[in-house]
Amino acid sequence: MASTTQLRALRASLPVVAERAHDIADDFYRRLFATRPDLLRDQFNRGDLAQGRQQRELARTIVALAQAVLDAAPGSTRAAGGDRHRASSGGGPSGVDGDADAVGQAGAPTLAPATPGEIVSRLAQRHAALGVTRDEYDLFERHLGDAFAAALGPRLTTEVADAWSAVYRQARDEMVTTVEAIYRQADLEPGEEWREALVTEHRVEAEDVVALTLVSADSETLPRYRAGQFASVQVRLPDGARQIRQYSLRGGHDEQWRISARLLVGEPPAPDGEVSSHLMRELRVGDVVSVSPPIGSLTIDDLDDAPLLFVSAGIGCTPVLGMLDHLARTEPDRVVTVLHFERTPERHAHRVELEALVASMPNATLRVSYTQGSLSALSALAEASIDGPGVYLDPIDLARVDLTASHRVFLCGPVPFMAIARAALIGHGVDADRVHYFVFGPDDGSVTGADTGQRGLG
Numbered sequence: 414m415a416s417t418t419q420l421r422a423l424r425a426s427l428p429v430v431a432e433r434a435h436d437i438a439d440d441f442y443r444r445l446f447a448t449r450p451d452l453l454r455d456q457f458n459r460g461d462l463a464q465g466r467q468q469r470e471l472a473r474t475i476v477a478l479a480q481a482v483l484d485a486a487p488g489s490t491r492a493a494g495g496d497r498h499r500a501s502s503g504g505g506p507s508g509v510d511g512d513a514d515a516v517g518q519a520g521a522p523t524l525a526p527a528t529p530g531e532i533v534s535r536l537a538q539r540h541a542a543l544g545v546t547r548d549e550y551d552l553f554e555r556h557l558g559d560a561f562a563a564a565l566g567p568r569l570t571t572e573v574a575d576a577w578s579a580v581y582r583q584a585r586d587e588m589v590t591t592v593e594a595i596y597r598q599a600d601l602e603p604g605e606e607w608r609e610a611l612v613t614e615h616r617v618e619a620e621d622v623v624a625l626t627l628v629s630a631d632s633e634t635l636p637r638y639r640a641g642q643f644a645s646v647q648v649r650l651p652d653g654a655r656q657i658r659q660y661s662l663r664g665g666h667d668e669q670w671r672i673s674a675r676l677l678v679g680e681p682p683a684p685d686g687e688v689s690s691h692l693m694r695e696l697r698v699g700d701v702v703s704v705s706p707p708i709g710s711l712t713i714d715d716l717d718d719a720p721l722l723f724v725s726a727g728i729g730c731t732p733v734l735g736m737l738d739h740l741a742r743t744e745p746d747r748v749v750t751v752l753h754f755e756r757t758p759e760r761h762a763h764r765v766e767l768e769a770l771v772a773s774m775p776n777a778t779l780r781v782s783y784t785q786g787s788l789s790a791l792s793a794l795a796e797a798s799i800d801g802p803g804v805y806l807d808p809i810d811l812a813r814v815d816l817t818a819s820h821r822v823f824l825c826g827p828v829p830f831m832a833i834a835r836a837a838l839i840g841h842g843v844d845a846d847r848v849h850y851f852v853f854g855p856d857d858g859s860v861t862g863a864d865t866g867q868r869g870l871g
Contacts, residue, residue, distance in 0.1 A: 415579050420486050422576035426568070427479050430577075433564040434472035440560040441553075442468060449552065455655040456543050460677070460686055474532065481529045482580055524832050524852070533584050534710070535852065537591035542645040542659050542708050544606050545592065550585045557581065599636045599706030607647065607703045610635060610670065615698050621676040622728065622762035623693045626669055630701050634668050638707030639714055640739030641732050641823075643853070644670065645705035648691050655703075658688045659853055661731040661825075662707060663763070664738025670704070673762060675728040711823065711851040714739065719847075720748035722814065722822045724834050727755060729826030730763055736823070737770040737777075749777040750814060754830070756785045780813075811841040818842075824850040 415423065430437070442462065446453040453459060461467040483489060561577060562569050596606055614626035629635045638644070643661045650656055660672035676693050677686025696702070713721070713736050721740075723733045730753055740747050751771055755761040761781070771779040822838055824831040831850050839845055 415482060415486070415576065415583070418572065419576040419579050420483065422570075422572040423479055423580065424483055426565075426573045426576065427476070427483070429565065429568055430479070430561075431476045434475050435468065437475065437557075437560045437564045438468040438471040440563055441471065441557050444556040444559055445552070448556070452549075454653075456545075456657060458658070459654070459656065460688075474536070478529060478532050478584060479577070479580055481532060485529055524828065524835060524850070529584070530587070533587045534591060536584070537588040538595070538708050538710070538851075540588060541592045541595040541606075542643070542705055543657055544645075544705065547589055550589060554578075554581055554585065595706065595708055606705055608633075608635065608706075609701050610704045612696060612698055612700045612702065613669075615696060617693070618673060619762040620759045621678070621693075622673055622760075623676070623696075624671070624673045624762070625692065625696070626665075626671050627702070627704065628669055635670055635704070636706050637667055638662050638670075639712045640664065640736045641712040642707040642709040642735070643732070644672070644707050646672065646688075646692075647703040647705075648688055648696070650687060650691060656688050657705075659708075661853075662735050663731050663766075664735040673728060673731050675762070709851060711825075711849060712736075713821075713823070714743075716821060718744075718747070719819045719821045720817065721750070722816065722820050723749070723751045723753075724822060724824050724826075724838075725751075725753050726826030726830040726834075727760075728762065729824075729830070730767060732825045733823070734763055734766060734770065737767070737774075741770050741773045745774050746776055747774065749774060751777065751779045752782070752814070753779070754782045754784060754826070757783060811837055816841060816843060818844070820847065822848045824848065828852055 453462070458467065558574070558578070561574070565573070599606075609630035610627040611630040612625055613628050614624070616624045618624040627635070641661070643659050645657050645659050647655050647657045658674070660674060663671040663673065665671045674689045674692045676689045679685045711732060723736070725733045733751065733753070737749070737751070740749065749771075751767070753761075753767065758764075761783075764781070768779060771777045820843065822843060824834050826834075831852075835845075835848055835850070838848055
């Protein structure tokens with residue numbers, strides 16, 4: 414815990430750090446990759462960095478973590494029970510906003526503020542998925558300190574530097590502990606986290622989604638996973654880079670992993686996503702990829718038996734499929750409602766699988782909403798739906814959902830969609846603590862506005 418002196422220095426310096434957080438983040442990554450270009454080639458997401466998303470997330474995280482530390486300090490009005498409206502992902506991490514206007518986006522719905530533990534837990538899961546090592550945290554600290562010094566100049570007094578170092582080191586120690594615990598749960602030691610997996614199925618599931626089935630490439634089976642978890646997949650690209658991305662596990666036989674990837678189409682001058690393109694266009698049955706142990710706290714198996722509402726968009730259907738598969742096998746009578754949003758019928762991946770899982774559960778209902786597309790195509794789908802006229806063009810209309818105070822809600826999809834959905838749920842009277850979500854990839858605050866989910870799906 415930070416000392417009184419450190420908290421005072423942190424509070425005094427936070428406004429100027431918030432103002433210059435983006436410069437700090439940009440400078441940090443320049444310094445880091447100049448020293449270790451292999452981290453850019455083989456560990457960090459080059460696409461997110463090229464678009465500035467990773468830098469924006471770091472800027473937001475720096476401010477959010479400091480603000481959360483101040484909020485949690487003795488005597489803080491927020492520590493004493495101020496209105497935080499936090500939402501966690503199954504008892505762990507959540508999205509972060511921070512309170513500083515310098516890194517906010519006025520007028521757009523955002524995900525909830527977070528405690529220091531929630532921010533650290535989310536980062537630790539991301540770092541475990543990337544294989545970040547203990548030694549690399551020391552490297553991060555050195556370059557982050559240099560970036561602070563360059564951005565703040567004479568304002569970085571000894572007291573201020575000490576305060577921010579204390580925040581970083583406390584977060585670092587907690588992240589290292591969490592990452593190593595994740596490895597232990599998978600019976601792995603740090604440095605042994607990657608396994609080879611063989612592709613046994615490669616299927617184009619929708620116009621821009623590829624579905625893969627993976628099995629162990631050696632004598633040991635792939636690690637078991639909990640419904641809702643994800644794993645990293647590392648592929649070798651034509652330039653020799655070994656890029657890593659995360660994908661939810663869709664359920665099925667324990668000895669198999671099933672994942673799906675949506676092709677990320679870039680808008681000029683940005684190219685298409687390099688890993689999703691590789692998985693869609695280059696990977697074949699019989700190829701081998703590297704995978705990490707299962708990670709993630711967006712799970713349902715350790716919660717109460719409350720009725721469940723799943724709200725997903727785009728490729729966010731995949732963790733929902735994993736959780737529904739688990740429920741269909743273990744608690745088929747559970748009361749479940751599924752709302753899924755997609756742009757068009759052609760882009761709707763795993764629709765048949767989703768309908769079949771819901772149909773196998775007598776107390777489950779499904780509603781699919783398409784935000785674009787022709788009325789004739791939608792009408793045809795509505796007639797074929799297992800739920801009768803179950804396809805809609807309307808926005809997130811929770812008045813049609815039989816929500817109760819006991820419901821638990823899981824949000825799965827892009828950050829803009831989850832922010833919109835979360836705001837709608839809280840506005841409908843759902844307790845924020847019963848809304849669970851996890852941000853896959855950088856949470857850079859790119860919320861597009863309250864347009865009922867018609868942008869940013871997938």
